[in-house]
Amino acid sequence: MKNKFLALITLLSLPILASAEDTLNSGDTAWMLIATALVMLMTPAGLALFYGGMTRSKNVLNTMGMSLIAFAVGTLVWVVAGYSIAFGEGDFFGIGKILLAGITDKSLTGTIPELLFVAFQGTFAAIAVAIASGSMIERVKFSTFTIFVALWILAVYAPVTHWAWGGGTTLNFDEMDFAGGTVVHINAGVAGFVVAMILGKRKGYGKSAMKPFSPVFAVLGAALLWFGWFGFNAGSQVAADGIAGNAFLVTNVAASLGIIGWLIAEYVVYKTPTLIGGASGAIAGLVAITPASGSAGVGGAIIIGLVGGIIGFIGVAKLKKMFKVDDSLDAFWIHGLVGIWGSIATAIFIAPYLMADDYNMMSQLMNQIKAILLTIVYSGIVTAIVFYIASALTGGGRVDEETEHKGLDEAVHGEKGMNL
DSSP, X not given: OOOHHHHHHHHHHOGGGSOOOOSOOHHHHHHHHHHHHHHHHIIIIIIHHHHHHHSOGGGHHHHHHHHHHHHHHHHHHIIXXXXXXXXXXXXXXXXXXXXXTTOOTTOEETTEEHHHXXXXXXXHXXXXXXXXXXXXXXXXXXXXXXXXXXXXXXXXXXXXXXXXXXXXXXXXXXXXOSSOIIIIIIHHXXXXXXXXXXXOOOTTTTTSXXXXXXXXXXXXXXXXXXXXXXHHHHGGGSSSXXXXXXXXXXXXXXXXXXXXXXXXXXXXXXSOOOHHHXXXXXXXXXXXXXXXXTTOOHHHHHHHHHHHHHHHHHIIIIIHHHHXXXXXXXXXXXXXXXXXXXXXXXXXXXXXXXXXXXXXXXXXXXXXXXXXXXHHHHHHXXXXXXXXXXXXXXXXXXXXXXXHHHOHIIIIISOOSOOO
């Protein structure tokens, strides 16, 4: 009989094993239909508005379009091969479910239809690569990014998912990642940072003001992301039960404290609490609680969210200047850096009612660190390879100087964000 510690890790790190039952549960299925729709809303609506509001007016449609194409292409490659790599049989990579081979309307994952599980996990793949787009906006070719989406999901996102959630053993470190701390946020944050380094800085970066198109859009987008995140985190239990309820509550608490943490830090440094800062703080709090949402209690969520907001602000306001990489919309600092904090915090803040008697915090902390390092190294190296391939296929990954100066909305899409 497995000890309680291993049982805890299995429960909190593998959503696919959320239930040992093999019969359909209509309540679980109904909840997961809703959760999937909530997560879908996050990419072409929430993230598109959040990123679109923070870019410059001449690039707002291009920025929003990257979220849109990420969801469209991401969905296609996920059902063709991504799901098979992530959740098929195998150690390093899954196989056997290309084009969802062998999956029927009677196939189950836990107590829900596997086809629904495919859809749910596909929304994660799409938003992960869309998050990375925030680091490269205003100078990457739309065609390059479109190809990058397909290659990155297959070569980076799906394998990391397989190691964390899909049954891979050699590179599974018994990490606790309930809803995607390493799989989504660290992975995407690192990917965006690497591409930003390859592309180089935007023209005028650090010399001229690059004001957000619409703080109103950004705040509305953050609110939609927050709303969708309930499906993202609580849905990762793949059941309508007490742990899903716990995830739902702590998600809300951490997002609220992320706002408070960011605004406090911003006021201390600049004496001005901004709405862009508040929106960014909410996202930082949500990122921080994601891996711990199935295990942390309210007390832990308060600390995780508060510190997540402060770390996010420090990353954007201070560390970004030190690294001198033009991460356009701070995807690494809000998702990657805060995701690292959230993954570490997951080992520290566990609700007493969810902690096994023989839980060893230091041992689990080492597991978290090993998984973080694996994700950073693998995502960094393979993302660079993938982006160079996408660039080669499109005659270079960066737009020409004239296009960048004019703005990608008109030069690439023939449209304006506002026809005034």
